[in-house]
Every structure is written in C-alpha cells, then in structure tokens.
Amino acid sequence: MQVAKDMPSAIRMNEGGEPAPQAVYEKVRFLVSGNAVVVFTISGCCMCHVVKQLLFGLGVGPTIVELDRDAAGGEIHALLFRLHGIRRQRQPVVPAVFVGGKFLGGIETVMACHINGTLVPLLKDAGALWL
Numbered sequence: 376m377q378v379a380k381d382m383p384s385a386i387r388m389n390e391g392g393e394p395a396p397q398a399v400y401e402k403v404r405f406l407v408s409g410n411a412v413v414v415f416t417i418s419g420c421c422m423c424h425v426v427k428q429l430l431f432g433l434g435v436g437p438t439i440v441e442l443d444r445d446a447a448g449g450e451i452h453a454l455l456f457r458l459h460g461i462r463r464q465r466q467p468v469v470p471a472v473f474v475g476g477k478f479l480g481g482i483e484t485v486m487a488c489h490i491n492g493t494l495v496p497l498l499k500d501a502g503a504l505w506l
C-alpha cells in the first residue's frame with residue numbers, strides 16, 4: 376500500500392510551485408487533522424456523490440466540504456490540484472478524500488483501495504470505523 380504523504384511534507388515537496396496562501400493551507404490542515412475522514416466536493420459532481428455513497432455505505436460519516444459553497448473554495452481547489460499533482464494522480468480535483476489527516480486521493484484511488492481491501496483498514500486506523 377502506497378502510504379499517503381501527510382499534507383505538510385507533500386506541500387514542502389512542491390518546490391517548484393507556488394505555496395498555497397497560508398490561511399487556506401491552515402484551514403485545510405485544521406479540517407483534515409480534526410476529522411477522521413474529510414471529502415472535498417463540488418455540488419452536482421457525480422463522482423463526489425459516488426465517493427460519499429461508498430463511505431456512507433461503509434458506515435462512515437465523513438466531513439464534507441463543498442467548495443462551491445465555501446468562501447475559500449477557489450483557493451482550496453488550487454491547493455488540492457497541487458496535491459494531486461504531487462502524487463502524480465491524473466484524477467479530477469474533486470472528490471479529494473483525506474483519511475486520518477492524510478491525503479488519500481481522488482475517486483480512482485479510493486475505488487482502487489476499496490477493491491483491493493485496503494480502504495476499510497485505513498478507515499479503522501483513522502477511527503472512522505469501529506467494527
């Protein structure tokens with residue numbers, strides 16, 4: 376299992392790119408470190424719906440951040456875009472799923488982890504699932 380880089384080191388790795396505005400970075404870090412599972416979405420995004428339904432189906436109640444309803448949505452979107460790039464994931468920016476404070480990935484990564492059986496252990500480790 377490829378271990379997800381935690382946010383700070385992932386950001387630090389992005390030496391060529393522009394740093395995210397500090398306030399937005401802090402906001403995202405606060406959100407993902409304070410909640411076992413966080414899903415960044417845009418309302419009306421089909422794959423966001425799919426990933427939420429998958430998590431609900433597993434018994435997880437993720438924290439959902441809708442970027443189009445968030446004042447900092449545009450800047451968070453830019454930050455997530457960079458995270459995907461750092462991980463070389465050619466996936467849509469949303470949904471972006473964080474588990475246990477770490478960036479797991481987008482729809483393809485979450486589905487792949489679900490299929491290969493690593494998603495549930497990850498969710499348990501993060502305290503998002505008890506059984």
Ligand SMILES: *[C@@H]1O[C@H](CO)[C@@H](O)[C@H](O)[C@H]1NC(C)=O
Nearest residue numbers: 376377483484487488491493
């Ligand atoms: C499961 O899939 C994820 C996402 O593609 C991958 O990073 C991980 O290495 C895989 N783990 C196993 C045990 O196959």
